[in-house]
Amino acid sequence: MEKKNITIYVKVWRQEDANTKGRFQTYTVEDVNPDMSFLEMLDVLNENLIKNDDIPIEFDNDCREGICGMCGVVINGTAHGPKSGTTTCEVRMRQFKDGQTILVEPWRARPFPVIKDLVVDRTAFDRIMSKGGYISVRTGGVPEARSILVPKENADQAMDMAACIGCGACVAACPNASAALFVGAKVSHLGLLPQGRPEAKRRVDRMVVQMDEEGFGACSNHGECEAVCPKEISITAIARMRREFLKAAVG
Amino acid sequence: MRFSMSLFSSIGKKLFMGLSGLMLSGFIVVHLLGNLALLNPDRDPFNKYAHFLTHGLGNAIYVAEFLLAAIFIIHIVYAVAVTWGNWMARPVGYAKVTNAGGTSRKSIASTTMIYGGVLIAIFTVMHLYHFKFGEVIMYTTKDGQQIRDLYAVVYQFFGNIWNTVFYIVVMLILGFHLSHGVWSAFQSLGLNGRRFTPFIQGFGYVFAVIMGVGFIGLPFYIYFLTGGAQ
Amino acid sequence: MKLDSKVPSGPLAEKWDKHRFDMKVVNPKNKRKFTIIVVGTGLAGASAAASLGELGYKVKNFCIQDSPRRAHSIAAQGGINAAKNYQNDGDSIWRLFYDTIKGGDYRAREANVYRLAQVSNNIIDQAVAQGVPFAREYGGLFANRSFGGALVSRTFYARGQTGQQLLLGAYSALMRQVDEGRVDLYPRREMVDLVLIDGKARGIITRNLVTGEYESHVGDAVVLGTGGYGTAYYLSTLAVNSNASAVWRAHKKGALFGNPCYVQIHPTCIPRSGDYQSKLTLMSESLRNDGRVWVPKKAGDKRHPNDIPEEERDYYLERKYPTFGNMVPRDVASRNAKAVCDEGRGVGETGLAVYLDFRDAIKDFGRKTIEERYGNLFDMYKEITDEDAYEVPMRIYPAVHYTMGGLWVDYNLMSTIPGLHVIGEANFSDHGANRLGASALMQGLSDGYFVLPYTIGNYLGGTELPKVSEDHEAFKEASNEAKARYDKLLSIKGNKTVKEFHKELGEILWNKVGMARNEKGLKEALEMIPKLREEFWQNVKVAGRPDSLNKNLEFAGRVADYMELAELMAKDALHRTESCGGHFREESQTEEGEALRDDENFSYVAAWEFKKLGEWELHKEPLVFENVTPTQRSYK
Numbered sequence A: 001m002e003k004k005n006i007t008i009y010v011k012v013w014r015q016e017d018a019n020t021k022g023r024f025q026t027y028t029v030e031d032v033n034p035d036m037s038f039l040e041m042l043d044v045l046n047e048n049l050i051k052n053d054d055i056p057i058e059f060d061n062d063c064r065e066g067i068c069g070m071c072g073v074v075i076n077g078t079a080h081g082p083k084s085g086t087t088t089c090e091v092r093m094r095q096f097k098d099g100q101t102i103l104v105e106p107w108r109a110r111p112f113p114v115i116k117d118l119v120v121d122r123t124a125f126d127r128i129m130s131k132g133g134y135i136s137v138r139t140g141g142v143p144e145a146r147s148i149l150v151p152k153e154n155a156d157q158a159m160d161m162a163a164c165i166g167c168g169a170c171v172a173a174c175p176n177a178s179a180a181l182f183v184g185a186k187v188s189h190l191g192l193l194p195q196g197r198p199e200a201k202r203r204v205d206r207m208v209v210q211m212d213e214e215g216f217g218a219c220s221n222h223g224e225c226e227a228v229c230p231k232e233i234s235i236t237a238i239a240r241m242r243r244e245f246l247k248a249a250v251g
Numbered sequence B: 001m002r003f004s005m006s007l008f009s010s011i012g013k014k015l016f017m018g019l020s021g022l023m024l025s026g027f028i029v030v031h032l033l034g035n036l037a038l039l040n041p042d043r044d045p046f047n048k049y050a051h052f053l054t055h056g057l058g059n060a061i062y063v064a065e066f067l068l069a070a071i072f073i074i075h076i077v078y079a080v081a082v083t084w085g086n087w088m089a090r091p092v093g094y095a096k097v098t099n100a101g102g103t104s105r106k107s108i109a110s111t112t113m114i115y116g117g118v119l120i121a122i123f124t125v126m127h128l129y130h131f132k133f134g135e136v137i138m139y140t141t142k143d144g145q146q147i148r149d150l151y152a153v154v155y156q157f158f159g160n161i162w163n164t165v166f167y168i169v170v171m172l173i174l175g176f177h178l179s180h181g182v183w184s185a186f187q188s189l190g191l192n193g194r195r196f197t198p199f200i201q202g203f204g205y206v207f208a209v210i211m212g213v214g215f216i217g218l219p220f221y222i223y224f225l226t227g228g229a230q
Numbered sequence C: 001m002k003l004d005s006k007v008p009s010g011p012l013a014e015k016w017d018k019h020r021f022d023m024k025v026v027n028p029k030n031k032r033k034f035t036i037i038v039v040g041t042g043l044a045g046a047s048a049a050a051s052l053g054e055l056g057y058k059v060k061n062f063c064i065q066d067s068p069r070r071a072h073s074i075a076a077q078g079g080i081n082a083a084k085n086y087q088n089d090g091d092s093i094w095r096l097f098y099d100t101i102k103g104g105d106y107r108a109r110e111a112n113v114y115r116l117a118q119v120s121n122n123i124i125d126q127a128v129a130q131g132v133p134f135a136r137e138y139g140g141l142f143a144n145r146s147f148g149g150a151l152v153s154r155t156f157y158a159r160g161q162t163g164q165q166l167l168l169g170a171y172s173a174l175m176r177q178v179d180e181g182r183v184d185l186y187p188r189r190e191m192v193d194l195v196l197i198d199g200k201a202r203g204i205i206t207r208n209l210v211t212g213e214y215e216s217h218v219g220d221a222v223v224l225g226t227g228g229y230g231t232a233y234y235l236s237t238l239a240v241n242s243n244a245s246a247v248w249r250a251h252k253k254g255a256l257f258g259n260p261c262y263v264q265i266h267p268t269c270i271p272r273s274g275d276y277q278s279k280l281t282l283m284s285e286s287l288r289n290d291g292r293v294w295v296p297k298k299a300g301d302k303r304h305p306n307d308i309p310e311e312e313r314d315y316y317l318e319r320k321y322p323t324f325g326n327m328v329p330r331d332v333a334s335r336n337a338k339a340v341c342d343e344g345r346g347v348g349e350t351g352l353a354v355y356l357d358f359r360d361a362i363k364d365f366g367r368k369t370i371e372e373r374y375g376n377l378f379d380m381y382k383e384i385t386d387e388d389a390y391e392v393p394m395r396i397y398p399a400v401h402y403t404m405g406g407l408w409v410d411y412n413l414m415s416t417i418p419g420l421h422v423i424g425e426a427n428f429s430d431h432g433a434n435r436l437g438a439s440a441l442m443q444g445l446s447d448g449y450f451v452l453p454y455t456i457g458n459y460l461g462g463t464e465l466p467k468v469s470e471d472h473e474a475f476k477e478a479s480n481e482a483k484a485r486y487d488k489l490l491s492i493k494g495n496k497t498v499k500e501f502h503k504e505l506g507e508i509l510w511n512k513v514g515m516a517r518n519e520k521g522l523k524e525a526l527e528m529i530p531k532l533r534e535e536f537w538q539n540v541k542v543a544g545r546p547d548s549l550n551k552n553l554e555f556a557g558r559v560a561d562y563m564e565l566a567e568l569m570a571k572d573a574l575h576r577t578e579s580c581g582g583h584f585r586e587e588s589q590t591e592e593g594e595a596l597r598d599d600e601n602f603s604y605v606a607a608w609e610f611k612k613l614g615e616w617e618l619h620k621e622p623l624v625f626e627n628v629t630p631t632q633r634s635y636k
Helices: A038-051 A123-130 A152-162 A169-173 A180-191 A200-214 A224-228 A236-250 B010-039 B044-055 B060-088 B113-132 B150-157 B161-188 B196-226 C012-022 C043-055 C093-103 C110-130 C162-179 C245-252 C285-289 C316-320 C330-342 C359-365 C367-385 C440-461 C473-492 C498-512 C519-539 C551-575
Strands: A006-014 A023-032 A101-105 A114-116 B138-140 B146-148 C035-039 C058-062 C183-186 C189-197 C200-208 C214-218 C221-224 C263-269 C292-296 C354-357 C394-403 C420-422 C604-612 C615-622
Touching: A006 A038, A023 A038, A123 A180, A123 A200, A123 C162, A152 A180, A152 C162, A169 A180, A169 A224, A180 A200, A180 A224, A180 A236, A200 A236, A200 B010, A236 B010, A236 B161, B010 B044, B010 B060, B010 B161, B010 B196, B044 B146, B044 B150, B060 B113, B113 B150, B113 B161, B150 B196, B161 B196, C012 C110, C035 C043, C035 C200, C043 C058, C043 C162, C043 C183, C043 C440, C093 C110, C110 C162, C110 C440, C162 C183, C162 C440, C189 C214, C189 C245, C189 C473, C189 C551, C200 C221, C200 C473, C214 C473, C221 C245, C221 C440, C245 C420, C245 C551, C263 C285, C263 C330, C285 C367, C292 C316, C292 C330, C292 C359, C316 C330, C330 C354, C330 C394, C359 C367, C420 C440, C473 C519, C473 C551, C498 C519, C498 C551, C519 C551, C551 C604, C551 C615
Parallel strands: A006 A101, C035 C058, C035 C221, C058 C183, C221 C420
Antiparallel strands: A006 A023, B138 B146, C189 C200, C200 C214, C263 C394, C292 C354, C354 C394, C604 C615
16 A cells, blocks of 8 residues: 655756757656656646746646646657556656656647747647538537437447547657648548538548648658557548548549 | 649648559569569570560550659659658657557658668669669570570679678568558558458568568579579 | 616516517627627637627637637536437426526526526537537437436437537637638637726736737627636646636626635545645546445544445445435535545545445446446546555545536626626526536537527627727726736745645635535634735745746736635625535534525525625625425435
């Protein structure tokens, strides 16, 4: 039952703003309870920094239960840390050893510029979404819910795809900084439902153009995205997007 | 998007790379089959086959060569464009990258496609220089035809240890390239399915091994088993 | 000030239709001349901004996160209610209305709750058309479930992510309007003040959280959909950035605050494990369907739970409530957990937890069945606590989850400041004193999609709104005030961090304005909070610069506001000497220790008007029940 507290060395990326060069700095955090979450460990570190008149480390986070998609850093070279199917806020300190040095880096991609320290700007995702990540319906002007039948299999698959929380780990982990899994998940979610079919072509077309304009890389099927995705979205999404794209291109 | 523009999108580029890659895979299968004739101690079948390709098809061979070259070039140009874009997409790299493991298919092969590809492209030019545009030794077949003895050129070439080692190394790289390239091509074409994808991934490996072993087999056979003697 | 609820006349079922007809309609050509400011992008904010944009208004939409999709609505797991009666189990608009108003312990307006039940069906239609992947059966129709003790299966769900999926639906509608140029998005902005001109809400001041700049935004109406104030307690199930600052700024500018003491405390959360804890994680209350809640009979029993024999366990919910047992409503379950812990019978290292035991369920149904039902929750529990709930009973403890109180609004969702509309959890809402499970999503979307877009037109169409610009004196003044406030926070350079103050405040609230309140404790709280506030403004230590991303500074501003709101919560709790819903006054209970309502004296909404710091005036909006008869809840 009794667990021993541990000491952790955190080597973390510090960067004043987008235009300043960053660097790594190492901090010591003592007396870390293994039941702590990774972010709570950073909280403790920040409290120490504040008390010592230092500047706390900025990192994005919000719900702290793995659903809002706000948090996300690369821990020891892996987006969202070593455990699969989790977000950064779900990483627990018991995954690390006493005396271990943890390397913490922000998401790195041209379309995700660093705002400060570990905080990056992910509005590129919103811009992609604005180009077609929706079904064009007006409030109120919709059919009775029951009139749209959706085969269970499609509903389940669409749900698998819709589980994306937009955290950007796919981009961070991709050797090419590609956003294919994110866009693929969205295209697949809506494309798998009968409601989404009427504008399927327009959707994939416009979203892909925007994705390219943002400067994401191309997917070369490494599959790192799937492995780090906290919602374990399969790269089937990317293949489906490509099929939709091909259909749109020739049709 | 206009159709012509979609060819230059990140997905369009990969579509073309996948498609051209599969075509090139088809080409090397034919090439490998042709190579088998070199294992025959009788040089005539191989030389006749080579002669047929260069002289027996009329102008069709120029069309075929042109198409093959075009596919090659599309594959290379798009590869360079895609890779350049990918490099640009991450101006500041990570201090440390750990492979995520699990379902990831990231491998040495998948991360070195461009390097392997460049080597193979250089190799291809050399290969053409060695053989297609190499020394022309004429001889008379048993049935009295006066044709080029490409068989002899090949045997001479692989009588040299360095040539042999070089070819074996490049063919190893080709195998690597294919081990990621084949299934990846299908994925790039959007051909993915619960049952199909595991199959094609397995097939890709088997294909890569067959091609690798097949192409390595010939220089290996010539140098180590025949010593280059014909 | 006379509170006018503006509830239309006529029979309950016809009020909303009649009202929609009676309201002014803005000429479509004129709509684009109106700018509406919507603060918040949760279910309420995003659905409102999208719908208003569609109608042709110019909308400016603000959120503190990097993307509108991250609002905390996203965390709702269970589902959303609607009176569709797809399961043919006798549900109806009337039944949903009745359950909701009864669940709220008769402290909500009949007309509002009825309207909520009416539009609940439209919400499902809307969400389905947007592509929300609700669970389906093999025939392609909907799978529904019963939730939170409801007797009918009216809850629609999308795996454990109903909130996220509904929010993505609203967000996608919003992004469509962004693309069409009707909505301008302003992420990473915090509203730091409301601007009034001629007594009407005409704009807001925001702080750009990246650059630290103060920005003025002019509008013809302002809509707040900024959520609840549960993080006042420091530890809660809310997102760590959730805050009440926008609402509080509006309150200080004249918007009355309704029922601040109504706080919902959810019974099945993972207990805190240490001082470092930053938030509490909720586990679906469906766990109580199969788990049995118990504590040792002896106080201070430190044995391993599996070593405590059956006869030494107290299954207190089953003992006290033989009919409902472990399924009693949230407030009853929470209160009883606190009571046994107060007796020293709590478990775990802190003594602040009770067991939720699946041993018998596993014995009865087999481990496989339990895995199928709750596998993901058991995994999550293991992830956080490092304990295997299949082998050792889960430990649970209540946590602050939702605030029923909020800015007072009339039937049109307008606050006492003309032009300031408040939607979703931010208003004092349709949930009365207690919210039922799967009702929060319903209310947020009802306000945003189907109520506000109509009622705001009535305001805009019937109000004279002269043109104003950002150069107006009122904007400059508000902007300077806001800047001064943040600069002050940075300049104090004291000895205690923001977090330390926040924790201290949370402790006071949790202990004295928490699950069970009494006069003595509330009076103590009313002494402690102002003292703490004073200390805060003298001794807080805020790090960093004003002109860059500085979360510590953001938090300081929010905690500063909580220091004031907390006092009002205690004040409201003190004045309401009855027990109702989420508000349990120890002085007002039945002989069996159950909550005792006092309809004679407290059948009203308490709406507080801010006079000056520490001083409020109470206004009462009487609650009239013409269609239902308030009864005492009993779960025996």
